[in-house]
Amino acid sequence: MKRRIKVALLVLSDIIFINAAIFLGYFFRFSWRIPPAYLERYKESFIPISILMVISFYIFKLYTSIWRYASIEELLSVIVAVSVGSAVSFIYGVVMRNRLPLSVYFVMWAFTIMASGGLRFLRRVIMHFEGMQALSGKKGKRILIFGAGDAGAIVAKEMKKHPELGYIPVAFVDDDKSKKGKYIQGIPIVGDRNDLGDVVEEMAIDEILIAIPSADKEERAEIIRLCSQTGCKLKTLPGIYELIGGKVTISQIRDVEIEDLLGREPVELNxxxxxxxxxxxxxxxxxxxxxxxxxxxxxxxxxxxxxxxxxxxxxxxxxxxxxxxxxxxxxxxxxxxxxxxxxxxxxxxxxxxxxxxxxxxxxxxxxxxxxxxxxxxxxxxxxxxxxxxxxxxxxxxxxxxxxxxxxxxxxxxxxxxxxxxxxxxxxxxxxxxxxxxxxxxxxxxxxxxxxxxxPLFKEQIKKGGPVTVTHPEINRxxxxxxxxxxxxxxxxxxxxxxxxxxxxxxxPVKIVDLARQLIRLSGFEPDKDIKIEFTGLRPGEKLYEExxxxxxxxxxxxxxxxxxxxxxxxxxxxxxxxxxxxxxxxxxxxxxxxxxxxxxxxxxxxxxx
Structure with missing residues (x-):
């Protein structure tokens, strides 16, 4: 019932805007001296025009969209719906020999887009500022996003929309130098991979999100290695071949795992x-x-x-x-x-x-x-x-x-x-x-x-260390x-x-290097926050495998x-x-x-x- 009332109020507001737009068009065309003949035409056509416009709005789903999540697609729907409604209203006037002046149709088109579209996007604007206010007042993890492309933009938008998740996106870094100084979702792009250390320190970053699903595994592994040297905990999005339907969502954010550092490409099967x-x-x-x-x-x-x-x-x-x-x-x-x-x-x-x-x-x-x-x-x-x-x-x-x-x-x-x-x-x-x-x-x-x-190293890190390795030279x-x-x-x-x-x-990989990388991925500094202890080779154990x-x-x-x-x-x-x-x-x-x-x-x- 509550939904029906909201739709009815929206329809009523649209009718008011449409008719206000017609009078605004008359004002621009005739100032305050509207000829009686055109007032008569208005009386005969305002109901059909209102009905045609509302039908167009309904066809293009302006009464069923959730406007708190409105984006460029919804804006285009408003423009198309008003344009179609205005064109059909003009054709109706011609056919019925009750046409209003052309300038009136144009003003009606422009004003209705601004008024009806503005009303719908008002909810989105309010949500945005509520989210910004919540972010500014909420304690959460300060996130640096590596990758200012489509994936990075999507997760930044979702983080701002859902402050309850505890993520505060504060900056982007991207290797495309032409992006430096620009903004995405109001978040600055502050540099490239060479600036990671300075950005993390200056902006008090807690975690780095690697949002480059299109990068191959070797490139991702190199970026992860660079990010791990900052001491921040790392999170990532899956590679593009792992994404279902190629779509990115905030729910796909996960901790960087040691597997991500192997830099090995997916297996090609016959x-x-x-x-x-x-x-x-x-x-x-x-x-x-x-x-x-x-x-x-x-x-x-x-x-x-x-x-x-x-x-x-x-x-x-x-x-x-x-x-x-x-x-x-x-x-x-x-x-x-x-x-x-x-x-x-x-x-x-x-x-x-x-x-x-x-x-x-x-x-x-x-x-x-x-x-x-x-x-x-x-x-x-x-x-x-x-x-x-x-x-x-x-x-x-x-x-x-x-x-x-x-x-x-x-x-x-x-x-x-x-x-x-x-x-x-x-x-x-x-x-x-x-x-x-x-x-x-x-x-x-x-x-x-x-x-x-x-799994053993992860459990030892979780307990605060030490991480035990049998020998400094052992590799696998x-x-x-x-x-x-x-x-x-x-x-x-x-x-x-x-x-x-x-x-x-x-x-082959040195086990001690694996331990250090895993400690860094967990947001700690090896030998400082988490100690590494060497316990000696176990019975039957080799230093090197063949x-x-x-x-x-x-x-x-x-x-x-x-x-x-x-x-x-x-x-x-x-x-x-x-x-x-x-x-x-x-x-x-x-x-x-x-x-x-x-x-x-x-x-x-x-x-x-």
């Missing part, structure tokens, strides 16, 4: 090639609730598999993933299977029932220090568990089998890496005697995965979880059997980020004999396990303190 081996196929992912396994499931779901099987021993991660996939892929046929890869008969039951066409084997123990202290568990899971899945794949006619391996399998110095290398040996041996195409994909550390350093290869999963799927499409695919991990053994060689593929190591020469009978020896050693002391693994994996050199 969609047709991947679709050929995943579409309408039954796909099984072991360890499907884990960091890599769950992302594999998300990526596989895009390619319309006949059925997606999420196998895991831990129910929580698998359940959460299942709920997520149900909400995003309504038509996806998926099933969660709670099972252990250590139980071969349970696996045979699963393979017999579902007959998977493709298997991604991501289930594994991966924590180096924990496995060093529990070597038998590493054998049971990473070797015997892998063997069970490999044998089931062979028995039940799986087309492709992709093992998720690790850079720690290269010249391993720990039992975890040695067991993963042995798993690679298993799939290379079985590839020679099976119709199934067995391959392995090897990559380094994945940012944000469970057990990685990033890193990639993001989606990047790793996409490349694994692409490698599977390229597999012919027996290969070890090696993913391009970029340049991705390829010397004897394997390396061959390029058609994908610039995927390489192939030469297939190894391994015999199934010999592999099975080794495994029997390992099974027997499970009843002995741990030392027997270490010695056997050094014998069976020639590149494994146990690192002892």
């Amino acid at each position: 969609i047709d090639e991947i679709a050929d081996y995943l579409k309408d196929k039954v796909v099984l992912v072991t360890g499907g609730g884990g960091s890599i396994g769950s992302e594999l499931c998300r990526q596989i779901a895009r390619f319309n598999p006949k059925k997606l099987l999420i196998l895991d021993i831990y129910e929580n991660g698998a359940y959460n993933l299942s709920m997520e996939l149900k909400s995003q892929y309504k038509d996806l046929d998926q099933e969660v299977i709670i099972a252990s890869i250590r139980e071969r008969e349970r696996l045979r039951e699963i393979f017999k029932k579902y007959r998977p066409n493709v298997v991604f084997h991501a289930a594994a123990h991966k924590h180096v220090p924990l496995m060093e202290a529990n070597p038998k568990e590493a054998i049971k899971n990473n070797i015997l568990g892998t063997l069970n899945v490999v044998r089931c794949a062979d028995e039940f006619g799986v087309e492709k089998f992709v093992l998720i391996s690790t850079d720690k399998a290269v010249n391993p110095t720990n039992i975890m890496g040695a067991t993963k290398r042995f798993a690679e040996m298993i799939i290379q041996a079985y590839d020679k005697v099976s119709k199934t195409e067995y391959v392995a994909v090897r990559f380094g550390n994945v940012l944000g995965s469970s057990g990685s350093v990033i 290869y890193f990639m993001t979880i989606p990047e790793a999963a996409q490349l694994v799927i692409q490698a599977g499409a390229m597999a012919e059997g027996g290969e070890i695919f090696v993913l391009d991990m970029g340049k 991705l390829l053994m010397n004897e394997e060689g390396l061959k390029k593929t058609k994908h610039k980020k995927i390489f192939i190591g030469k297939p190894g020469e391994f015999d199934v009978d010999k592999i099975n004999s080794m495994i029997e020896s390992l099974i027997d050693a499970l009843d002995d002391e741990d030392e027997k396990i270490f010695k056997l693994m050094e014998e069976f994996v020639p590149t494994y050199k146990r690192k002892q303190d």
